Amino acid sequence: MIRFCDDLEAVSRVAAECVAAEANRAVQERGRFTLALSGGSTPARTYELLAQLPFRELIPWEKSHIFWGDERCVPGTDRRSNAGMARRALLDQVPIPAEQIHPMECASSPKDSAREYQSLLFELFAGDLPCFDLILLGLGANGHTASLFPEEPVLDEQQRWVSEVYVAEEGLYRLTLTVPVINQAAVVIFLVSGSDKASVLREVLESTPDPHRIPACLIKPNMGRLMWLVDKEAASLLKKN
Numbered sequence: 001m002i003r004f005c006d007d008l009e010a011v012s013r014v015a016a017e018c019v020a021a022e023a024n025r026a027v028q029e030r031g032r033f034t035l036a037l038s039g040g041s042t043p044a045r046t047y048e049l050l051a052q053l054p055f056r057e058l059i060p061w062e063k064s065h066i067f068w069g070d071e072r073c074v075p076g077t078d079r080r081s082n083a084g085m086a087r088r089a090l091l092d093q094v095p096i097p098a099e100q101i102h103p104m105e106c107a108s109s110p111k112d113s114a115r116e117y118q119s120l121l122f123e124l125f126a127g128d129l130p131c132f133d134l135i136l137l138g139l140g141a142n143g144h145t146a147s148l149f150p151e152e153p154v155l156d157e158q159q160r161w162v163s164e165v166y167v168a169e170e171g172l173y174r175l176t177l178t179v180p181v182i183n184q185a186a187v188v189i190f191l192v193s194g195s196d197k198a199s200v201l202r203e204v205l206e207s208t209p210d211p212h213r214i215p216a217c218l219i220k221p222n223m224g225r226l227m228w229l230v231d232k233e234a235a236s237l238l239k240k241n
């Protein structure tokens with residue numbers, strides 16, 4: 001499903017509404033809400049809105065668990081940290097128990113850190129393939145999502161739930177959820193804004209490119225719902241918008 005929005009503010013507001021709706025549905029049905037956040041710049045406004053009325057009062061923070069779809073292996077205080085951005089924009093402003101915030105940490109080697117996060121998921125999802133209630137994703141202009149980059153071996157990973165990825169142009173490692181975990185989610189929402197995403201969005205939505213070239217094409221939830229929240233600039237090359 002594609003939701004066309006005027007601009008990033010509208011994308012962010014709809015995204016916040018979806019988070020609130022899925023949070024209450026999950027808590028009602030399963031007693032808790034598991035949400036994996038995206039990094040990047042696009043979702044920051046969504047996180048800010050979730051910290052403000054009405055959303056801060058609509059979400060059952062005390063029954064929510066926050067995870068990340070990916071993270072750069074940098075200190076949490078580093079401006080590149082996805083967890084750092086989410087804490088500043090949202091998590092430091094709402095009454096979520098600290099022990100229910102689960103950042104991807106790279107205290108040990110990237111490989112060991114990936115293994116440690118997988119162990120955390122194993123514990124919190126009772127050993128089953130994690131089924132997040134909601135995963136928020138962004139879309140890179142090169143077709144990546146989370147830290148699933150074009151032509152990377154991680155795209156074909158079917159066993160591990162969390163993988164380390166070396167990003168040469170950043171000169172650092174990242175951790176990312178793998179495709180099987182993302183596709184197990186109940187709901188996956190892409191937030192896409194800006195004219196720089198127009199070309200790749202058209203490829204993803206209106207053609208069938210090689211998913212190794214456009215990894216976002218690998219995101220096809222098994223049983224769950226996939227939603228695209230796109231603004232006018234990002235949708236400007238789509239045939240139907």
Ligand SMILES: O=C(O)[C@H](O)[C@@H](O)[C@H](O)[C@H](O)COP(=O)(O)O
Nearest residue numbers: 039040041042138139140145146
């Ligand atoms: O950690 C990250 O950077 C994200 O997980 C990454 O996948 C992001 O969603 C895209 O690069 C889009 O980023 P923008 O929202 O900044 O365009």
